[in-house]
Amino acid sequence: MKLLVVEDEIDLLEVIRQSLEKENYLVETAGSYVLALEKIVSYEYDCILLDIMLPDGTGLDLLAELKQMNKSDNVIIISAKDSLEDKIKGLEMGADDYLVKPFHIAELNARIKSVLRRKSLNGKNTIEHANVKIDLDERQVWIDGDELVLNRKEFDILSYLAVNKNRLVNKTALAEQVWGDYMDGADDYEFIYSQIKNLRKKLKEKLAGIEVQAVYGIGYKLVVA
Structure with missing residues (x-):
């Protein structure tokens, strides 16, 4: 399965990438709004991990772009913002899940598997x-x-x-x-x-x-x- 991780914290991005690659995912990364937008326009992904706070835009703006392109399936928001308003807004815009930082990589992996099963295989593995x-x-x-x-x-x-x-x-x-x-x-x-x-x-x-x-x-x- 092919994943895109959109995260501007380089150390966290690298930890997520290495951990998910150990789970045999194909992982691509983007550290900015512009680079992430280029990738989602050009490629298809099975799941997108999307940080809200980016240096040149917001993850919610990217989510809006994904929705316009009918590519908003299988999006998990990963954010340090734990407000109910942000969660509701993200989920209403089409995100499938919302994970608050800091999180354990094992939990992130479980969330990814759950989203992929629910969308692609009706919950089966x-x-x-x-x-x-x-x-x-x-x-x-x-x-x-x-x-x-x-x-x-x-x-x-x-x-x-x-x-x-x-x-x-x-x-x-x-x-x-x-x-x-x-x-x-x-x-x-x-x-x-x-x-x-x-x-x-x-x-x-x-x-x-x-x-x-x-x-x-x-x-x-x-x-x-």
């Missing part, structure tokens, strides 16, 4: 298609009860396509989802092709009831075989 079961928390895959061993990127690709089953996922969107900011310097998509090739091979060898189909020049979709 697993995806099941045909004879394949994907556990998003444990990052494990089983086919007919046998574990399928995947590397990190293969798992990220499979889980993203599984959430979007039968939908055509543009290769650029897939690359941004799995590789994030690193995509900006990429010259081609060879690194995606190799991961997809290996994933397909592993699924086929285990007689998976799903397959990753390529739509030439556009992208990929996961279908029940």
Whole structure:
């Protein structure tokens, strides 16, 4: 899952980034209103952690921009401001949760998982298609009860396509989802092709009831075989 953390306190931002990356999230960061706005206009995120007080604007203004772009799903406000008015305003503007500083990273992680489950998987932490079961928390895959061993990127690709089953996922969107900011310097998509090739091979060898189909020049979709 791809997250954006908008926070101007550099030390806190780094602690959050490192902690969430240990949970196998793809984390991008922004320390200002302007940079955050550039990112939300250009990319899609599964969850946005949004500080209210920024040096060049407010998180609530960013939330308003997100709402205008229909991207206000999965926003968690993180703020030192603990007033009831701020909480109500943020939630009324479309935020899904409100976490007051200082907070424990474990609580933040729990809030993120709760929001993602509620929005994407109706509260579940697993995806099941045909004879394949994907556990998003444990990052494990089983086919007919046998574990399928995947590397990190293969798992990220499979889980993203599984959430979007039968939908055509543009290769650029897939690359941004799995590789994030690193995509900006990429010259081609060879690194995606190799991961997809290996994933397909592993699924086929285990007689998976799903397959990753390529739509030439556009992208990929996961279908029940």
